[in-house]
Amino acid sequence: MKLPIYMDNHATTPIDPRVFKVMTPYFTEVFGNAASRNHSFGWEAEEAVEKARKQIADLIGATAKEIVFTSGATESNNLALKGVADMYAEKGNHIITQATEHKAILDTCKRLEHEGIRVTYLPVEQNGLINLQQLKEAITDKTILVSIMYAQNEIGVVQPMAEIGKIAKERGVLVHSDGTQAVGKIPVNVITDNIDLMSMSAHKMYGPKGVGALYVRRRNPRVQLTAQMDGGGHERGMRSGTLNVPGIVGFGAACTLAKAEMAEEAKRLEYLRDKMKDRLLAALDEVYINGTMEHRLPNNLNISFAYVEGESLLMGINDIAVSSGSACTSATLEPSYVLKALGAGDDLAHSSIRFGLGRFNTEEEVDYVTAKVIEVVKKLRELSPLYEMFKEGIDLSKVQWTAH
Amino acid sequence: MAYSEKVIDHYANPRNVGSMDKTDPTVGTGMVGAPECGDVMKLQVKVNPATGIIEDAKFKTFGCGSAIASSSLATEWLRGKTVDEALAIKNTDIVNELSLPPVKIHCSVLAEDAIKAAISDYKQKAAKA
Numbered sequence: 001m002k003l004p005i006y007m008d009n010h011a012t013t014p015i016d017p018r019v020f021k022v023m024t025p026y027f028t029e030v031f032g033n034a035a036s037r038n039h040s041f042g043w044e045a046e047e048a049v050e051k052a053r054k055q056i057a058d059l060i061g062a063t064a065k066e067i068v069f070t071s072g073a074t075e076s077n078n079l080a081l082k083g084v085a086d087m088y089a090e091k092g093n094h095i096i097t098q099a100t101e102h103k104a105i106l107d108t109c110k111r112l113e114h115e116g117i118r119v120t121y122l123p124v125e126q127n128g129l130i131n132l133q134q135l136k137e138a139i140t141d142k143t144i145l146v147s148i149m150y151a152q153n154e155i156g157v158v159q160p161m162a163e164i165g166k167i168a169k170e171r172g173v174l175v176h177s178d179g180t181q182a183v184g185k186i187p188v189n190v191i192t193d194n195i196d197l198m199s200m201s202a203h204k205m206y207g208p209k210g211v212g213a214l215y216v217r218r219r220n221p222r223v224q225l226t227a228q229m230d231g232g233g234h235e236r237g238m239r240s241g242t243l244n245v246p247g248i249v250g251f252g253a254a255c256t257l258a259k260a261e262m263a264e265e266a267k268r269l270e271y272l273r274d275k276m277k278d279r280l281l282a283a284l285d286e287v288y289i290n291g292t293m294e295h296r297l298p299n300n301l302n303i304s305f306a307y308v309e310g311e312s313l314l315m316g317i318n319d320i321a322v323s324s325g326s327a328c329t330s331a332t333l334e335p336s337y338v339l340k341a342l343g344a345g346d347d348l349a350h351s352s353i354r355f356g357l358g359r360f361n362t363e364e365e366v367d368y369v370t371a372k373v374i375e376v377v378k379k380l381r382e383l384s385p386l387y388e389m390f391k392e393g394i395d396l397s398k399v400q401w402t403a404h
Numbered sequence: 405m406a407y408s409e410k411v412i413d414h415y416a417n418p419r420n421v422g423s424m425d426k427t428d429p430t431v432g433t434g435m436v437g438a439p440e441c442g443d444v445m446k447l448q449v450k451v452n453p454a455t456g457i458i459e460d461a462k463f464k465t466f467g468c469g470s471a472i473a474s475s476s477l478a479t480e481w482l483r484g485k486t487v488d489e490a491l492a493i494k495n496t497d498i499v500n501e502l503s504l505p506p507v508k509i510h511c512s513v514l515a516e517d518a519i520k521a522a523i524s525d526y527k528q529k530a531a532k533a
Contacts, residue, residue, distance in 0.1 A: 309442055311468035315407070315415055326442060326468070335442065346440035383421055383472060385446035385464035386439060401438035402517075 003319040005365045009204075009299060009358030010153050010181060011323065015250065016206040016359065022253040023208065026246035034243045035234060045245045052252025059255040060179075060198065061189035062215050068235045069248055072212035073180040074104040076199030079214055079239065080176045081108045083225030084145045084197070085117050088174075092142035098122040098130050099341040101149055102178060118142070124341050127292035128157035132167060139171045146175050150182035150198075154325065154338040154354055155291030156300025158186065165194020174223060179215075180204050184258035185297055186266065190215055196223050202247065206359060207254030211247030214239075269357045270298035272366045276355065277301055283374045286390065288348060290339055299357040304339075304348040305373075307387035308380045313353060316376035320369050325352035347396075407469055408503035414473035419480050422462040424448045429533050432526025436517045443467030443511065445475045447518035449482055449490070451526050456486045463518075470508040474498050474515035487523055 006014070015023075026048060034049045036042025053064040070076045081095065095112065097105055099121050109119045120138045122130045130148065139146070146168045151158045161177055168175045176197040182188050183198075184205030190198060198215040202208055216238065217223045231240025281287055286306040302325075305313065310326030325336030326349070335349035344352075353373070357366070381387040389396060407415070423446070424431045430451050437444040443466060450460040461479035465472045477498060482490050495512035498504070504512055 307466060309467050309471075312415070312472060315412075315469040346442075350439070350442040383418060383464055384466045385435065385444055386466045388423060388446075388464060396439060401440075401444070402436050 001362070001364050001368060004321055005319065005361070005369060006321045006358070007361060007365070007369060008321045008323055008354075008356050009361075010156070010354065010356035012203050012209065013206045013358055014360065015203075015208055016254065016257060018257060019207055019250050019253045023246045023250040026249050030245070032245075034245055035232065045243075048249050049243055049245060052248045052255075055252035055255045056200070056213055057215075059188075059259045060183060060200075060215060061191050063218065065236075066190075066215055066218050068214045068216055068238045069243055070212045070214055070239055071210055071244070072203070073102075073178065073199045073201035074212075075239075076201075076212050076214040077102070077104040077178055078108050079225065079228050080197045080199060081105065081112065081145070081147060082228050083238070084174060084176070084223075085112050085115075086226035087224050088144040092140075092144040094118045094120070094140055094142040095145045095147065096120045096122060096135065096138050096143060096173075097147045098124060098149070100124050100128065100152055100155075100338045101147070102153055102180070105147055105149070105178060122148075126342055127294075128152060128155050128290075128342055129159060129292065129295065130164075132160070132163055135164060136167055139168070139173060143171070143173050146173055147177070148175075149178035149180075150188060151179075151186070151297050151300075152291070152338065153181050154323075154336060155302045155342070156181070156297035157291040158182065158295045158297065160295070161188075161193040161195060169194055174221075180212075181297060184255065184262070185299065187262070190217065196221070202251035202254055205254050205258050208247045208250040211244050211251050213251070265359060266298040269361075272361065272363060273299060273301050273355070273357055275363075276366050276370045277303070279370045280373065284377055286387075288344070290342060290344060290348075290352060301355040301357075302339075302352060303355070304344065304352040305377045306348065306351055307384045307390060308351055308377050310351055310353060312380055313351075313373075313376055316380065317369070317372050320372065322356070323354040325354070326350045410477075410502050411469055411473040411504070414476040414502070415469040418463075418472060418476045420460075420462050420476065420483075421464060423464060424450055424460065424462055429529050430526070432522040432524070432529065434518045434521025434523075434525060436521055437467070437514055439466065443471045443514060445471065445514055445518040447475060447478060447515075447522045449522045449526060451487060451530075453530065456488075458482050458485050458487065458490060467511065467514075468508070470502070470504055471511040471514060473502055474504075474511045475518060477501060478515045478519055482519065487526070490519055490523055493519055 032041030032045035310324030339349035461482040498512035
């Protein structure tokens with residue numbers, strides 16, 4: 001077993017060597033511009049791009065023409081929201097999303113609010129899922145888009161997209177889903193899930209960084225977008241810019257692998273994840289799982305070790321790469337807004353660790369990580385005045401703290 | 405973020421971890437911070453009433469590595485100092501000793517607050533006695 005161990009696969013994944021191999025010739029040999037229409041260099045590049053487009057479409061039940069290549073999911077999210085807001089401005093000015101979306105959605109919505117769009121941020125329940133009744137009630141005659149992410153990047157909970165899509169469709173409202181964490185990990189089908197637009201990213205599914213796509217439905221209904229990038233009119237006018245051919249080739253290959261291996265991989269990761277969870281819960285008291293285990297990505301575990309601060313825990317397990325919802329680990333010095341949205345309380349957000357298992361994690365690694373986490377949590381609890389107070393039976397919520 | 409060697413050393417081998425009897429009139433207890441802010445420090449001093457010298461200091465901290473190191477270092481410095489000397493410890497001394505980056509300065513401030521709170525608690529007890 002090699003250290004350090006990478007277990008942060010919601011942040012990014014390594015490129016699968018099989019994907020990398022397929023990409024290689026497109027850097028140096030087949031280097032043409034896919035938009036060059038008058039020579040073989042361009043034709044070969046175009047052919048490779050069209051093959052990848054089909055591979056991606058096949059993974060999500062779409063057709064090749066419905067795939068628009070972008071630089072990644074952030075751009076896809078921007079294009080979907082801003083593009084719909086511009087294009088459907090005459091129909092309405094209201095967008096519905098949820099509190100636990102990725103910042104690429106939330107910050108895009110903030111900008112749209114400055115431009116006169118009204119945005120409803122649905123709260124989530126303690127399990128991390130939205131309340132469908134609240135969604136129904138939030139839709140008005142002015143609503144043009146519902147944007148709900150398929151699977152959450154911190155807590156891995158999977159929203160009932162098919163039902164969400166059905167509710168929106170009944171009212172003639174378009175549905176966008178940020179599928180970044182879900183696509184390639186669990187079965188996603190834009191037809192049965194009633195999705196009109198979906199953002200995807202290659203590097204979350206063992207493909208390269210710097211390439212993503214937006215699925216844009218062409219039938220029932222035909223979705224139109226106002227381009228956000230002006231230029232040569234690539235991607236049927238929806239996204240100008242020379243295509244990242246090697247990246248796109250890698251994205252396509254990653255999708256084909258995911259489609260072939262998803263069922264088996266999900267089973268393996270779920271077994272490892274559950275083994276880890278069960279051992280942590282058996283060895284430690286005051287451990288809380290964030291978000292429902294029932295509707296969840298097979299590779300995600302987000303867990304709070306009460307009375308232990310997340311960054312200090314990361315420091316103790318410094319040969320393991322994971323993430324924390326602790327304020328100390330974020331650029332903003334705020335604890336995770338996602339965990340706060342679950343009503344977990346700031347103290348549990350500070351104590352949370354996100355484990356993101358991936359294709360290349362072994363059972364040996366999972367066992368090592370589990371044992372190490374148990375050891376460090378026990379050590380830090382010896383140091384924790386809060387754990388001492390808890391053991392003395394003091395109700396910490398009734399203590400007068402000197403907030404600073 | 406890279407931690408300084410001294411922070412790592414205090415984190416790996418924290419000095420003077422523990423608790424003393426809060427009800428002992430020669431023990432002063434300071435508890436600062438809040439769980440929702442991500443750090444709570446408990447710092448205790450045991451003072452010899454005859455000499456005014458801090459004979460023992462203990463801490464427990466919930467917080468990041470820099471918070472743990474700041475309070476661990478504080479207990480080291482407190483031992484053997486008089487109460488007045490202890491009050492002269494400044495957070496900037498801790499910042500310098502541990503080479504704390506700007507985002508971690510609040511950890512040193514918290515440690516200074518904990519020292520002051522512990523000594524103030526001792527003084528209140530001593531005045532009542």
